[in-house]
Amino acid sequence: MAADLSRGQYLVEALAACDNCHTPRGPDGYNLSARFSGGAQTFTGKDYVARGSNISPDKETGVGGWSDEALSAAIVAGLGRDGQLAPAMPADSYRALTNADRRAIIAFLRAQPAVKAQPAAQPQRNGAWTPHPAPGAEAAFDEAALSDRIKRGLYIASIARCLACHSAEVDDAPDFVNGLGAGGKIFRMAAGVAVASNITAHPDKGVGAWSDDELKRAITQGVSRKGAALKPPMSTLAKAHFAKISPEDLDALISYLRTLPPKE
Template sequence: MSTAVRWLTLGAASLLMAVSPVHAQKAGSVERGKYLMQGVVACGNCHTPRGPQGEPLFDKGLSGGMVFDEPPFKAYAPNITPDLQTGIGKWTDAELARAIREGIRPDKTIIGPPMPVAFYRHLSDRDLAAIIAYLRAQPAVANEVPKSSYRITLPPDYGPPVKAVATPSPKDRVRYGKYLADIGHCMECHTPRDPQGMLQMKHVGAGGQVFNGPWGQSVARNLTPHESGLKPWTDAQIVAAIREGHDRQGQPYKPPMAFGFYKNISDADMAALVAYLRSLQPQPFALAKN
């Protein structure tokens, strides 16, 4: 398994977050932001601090500190609570939006991995505003997080400025399902990578990435409608795998799937995600090559 594969995926490590199911409400609202953050976007996977045994410390909110210590870098998830000194309290909404969707901080420095900026560029203006509203509503927690250090060259940017992105209509289930998969960066784990760690988008969804952690080793499964993927699965079995973290035989999956967050995805949104997965080009399982 290449190092690049690992450092772009560790940020999805599962946290079994105990929250009540919430439903999508008015776009741009705190309620919508809560639904996204505690559901498909699952920012708490990285930004919730952890204890000595890796246990999530929910009483410290989204105050960061989780470390990703890899050969190319040592990165720390930043404090994204509204604390004025150690968090995002002094950032404007526009600065927050640019950081999330374009990977550029207020001081113009580039945010490096494992932040999945390439996928967050798909966030609509209204959903981005909702996430920012949710972040503003969180308790400020003082937690000074070390700066990340990189032994790789970060890109000058992740593309041109992102403007005027609309949320697809939920009536178009496949398109809306793709939108949810994008902002949830599902394909960052479930698409194979080349030896340089780059996603092989011609094999999108074919699985094969290998993850090593305290749980041992897990391999991302094929999400395409191929015989080696989800073709033999019923919709109900797919939903149970995403929400509850077990296969068709009831055997539990290992991390990094964020089941504790995905269990809060509404039935309508889950149906859209399944419709999108069913629409993918069938691909045979593609085990990542080192």
């Protein structure tokens, strides 16, 4: 169990960045005294309005009364106990989770303090949501596949949502067919508007000319090739979460990104 909890903590904190949506934050960062009790940010899309829910083990306002199967369905299939979750829940990116990693995440969440909180408003959803998993990450990975450097990099990229954020969009969904890694997704936040950059191997429009160290600095420190601070959400995710990515996983991620065909 100890190994599961340690692995679950790594997945939650370094890759999936669950706090980003499910923990309230203030001027100084996350309010860890109310960890996983629900985020303050409201996510809006073409067909939905939602806010990160309470995923602490509280039985009344959190997921303490949920079975492992119900939690698993929410994480990898985007299915809540009252139906389909809003697309803000990146279940498509988590489909790749190995069975062991999925169990580790659930074990870690169950081990956290229960926090009673005002339930988030019911998400507003209209119409059906078509799944958009990243190419090659449509289903759970086998543990053996992670020994391959490129496949491991794809696994990391999917869980960390690199492809969902840095690909072109059509109708509020990632366009992996024509714009895999090409950037263009727009983030509208209180701090301003940011556009996800091109992370393909294009030498000018993308990161083809970047060194491995420059890419690693951008991912883990939120710093551009020229040394400028990147805009949120990348800068926030880099410092709070991606800085914790292990050297092995970071090397695998860079190796995978190098395989993305150049896109303008």
